[in-house]
């Protein structure tokens with residue numbers, strides 16, 4: 001594809017999918033239709049985010065979501081746009097969104113449809129200050145004859161695809177359907193996502209660590225020892241750089257492009273960690289593994305976790321293989337489950 005990425009030979013997402021379908025038969029037209037409906041939601045949110053300041057769409061909408069967090073207007077709108085777009089594509093049997101307590105069952109879906117889990121606008125507490133925010137999604141095949149919440153309560157390793165859109169200086173879509181990770185940039189004039197990076201690969205190790213140091217007092221001994229080792233390497237090598245944006249999509253995007261390790265460990269405040277398993281940890285773990293990295297709770301592979309419920313949380317360390325394996329070794333050393 002390299003030579004096809006010239007400026008006059010635009011590889012749109014749809015064209016790239018067709019190109020991949022020739023190589024991998026399991027991609028079907030249904031999947032393309034589903035992705036198109038997800039892309040519509042991302043394009044809408046991208047446009048709304050860019051106008052948010054103008055259209056007074058930032059600030060609180062007054063409503064509260066199931067997490068008890070103040071819902072910002074963009075949250076509410078983004079959620080509705082994704083639900084309507086997914087429902088109307090006819091290929092979605094059920095969906096789980098961070099913004100709604102119950103799973104949404106689409107009764108009229110035909111068999112062989114998909115279950116989509118998503119966070120329509122993650123990091124939305126950053127909307128007002130202009131930090132990049134994003135949409136995160138994961139896709140399962142719905143193999144149940146009758147669609148129910150159970151469609152979504154499967155380990156992340158059963159996902160057939162995962163991705164995120166990041167609404168930053170430009171809008172990027174980073175996506176994998178199991179054959180590596182590809183990145184596309186939205187050309188707002190064309191309304192098309194154009195392939196910019198094919199088969200993103202993480203280096204085995206990189207000197208960037210990403211964690212909220214304000215939680216230091218609640219960390220376990222393994223996390224404390226790992227971060228100390230980043231700051232004062234025992235072997236006298238150069239200390240790591242600290243990078244933490246506080247918006248998961250932005251922190252993961254940097255990790256995929258530059259390498260490093262992102263960490264949101266369990267702590268006394270959040271014994272299961274803060275990040276949601278189904279629609280934050282699973283999709284990001286799927287992408288990082290597809291890019292040659294690893295994602296763990298410290299003692300267990302993220303993608304092997306059986307979700308306890310649709311809004312369950314998990315501690316997560318993800319990024320370069322060697323860095324993640326170093327934290328796993330420390331969990332073993334300190335005998336932490």
Ligand code: P6P
Pocket residue numbers: 122123124125212246247248249251274
């Ligand atoms: P903290 C944003 O609110 C979010 O859900 C993720 O996007 C981000 O990684 C995390 O919370 C930041 O949490 O506790 O460091 O502010």
